[in-house]
Amino acid sequence: MTGTLHWTLRPASAADVDAVAELRAVVLRPDLERLGRYDERRVRQRLRDGFAPRHTRVIEVGGAFAGCVALRPAEDAHWLEHFYVAPHLQGSGIGSAVLRRVLGRCDAKGVPVRLIVLRGSPARRLYERHGFGLGSQDGVRNAVDVVMERRPTPPGRTP
Numbered sequence: 001m002t003g004t005l006h007w008t009l010r011p012a013s014a015a016d017v018d019a020v021a022e023l024r025a026v027v028l029r030p031d032l033e034r035l036g037r038y039d040e041r042r043v044r045q046r047l048r049d050g051f052a053p054r055h056t057r058v059i060e061v062g063g064a065f066a067g068c069v070a071l072r073p074a075e076d077a078h079w080l081e082h083f084y085v086a087p088h089l090q091g092s093g094i095g096s097a098v099l100r101r102v103l104g105r106c107d108a109k110g111v112p113v114r115l116i117v118l119r120g121s122p123a124r125r126l127y128e129r130h131g132f133g134l135g136s137q138d139g140v141r142n143a144v145d146v147v148m149e150r151r152p153t154p155p156g157r158t159p
Contacts, residue, residue: 028043081116114135
């Protein structure tokens with residue numbers, strides 16, 4: 001429960017791809033335009049090409065689609081991907097609550113978490129508040145992506 005808003009996470013299905021792709025386009029548009037990288041078709045297609053329902057959870061508020069988050073296991077960490085909250089719900093605390101839940105599960109397993117955020121994105125402040133710092137930029141071939149990483153937090157401690 002966040003404030004007065006009740007939210008839940010449910011497993012995603014292939015049928016969620018269009019709603020997630022549309023939300024991605026809306027949420028990323030200001031940052032992509034600022035960086036000169038917005039492309040109406042590409043922003044949606046990149047999501048469709050990489051959508052993995054088995055790693056994705058849909059955020060619902062009052063039973064309605066409100067966002068999504070994916071946690072993709074990799075060899076030495078989990079990658080937090082496709083974390084989007086509907087614009088009218090941003091700032092309500094839902095994003096922080098979802099992030100705490102997801103990170104708590106990773107902490108319990110002792111798994112580091114990595115993510116990529118667009119340079120200059122306000123989302124970076126959210127991630128920093130939850131213990132993310134600058135990660136290795138190896139393999140990042142463009143000037144718009146920033147890799148962030150969070151080491152697991154031992155039980156009973158906050159980042």
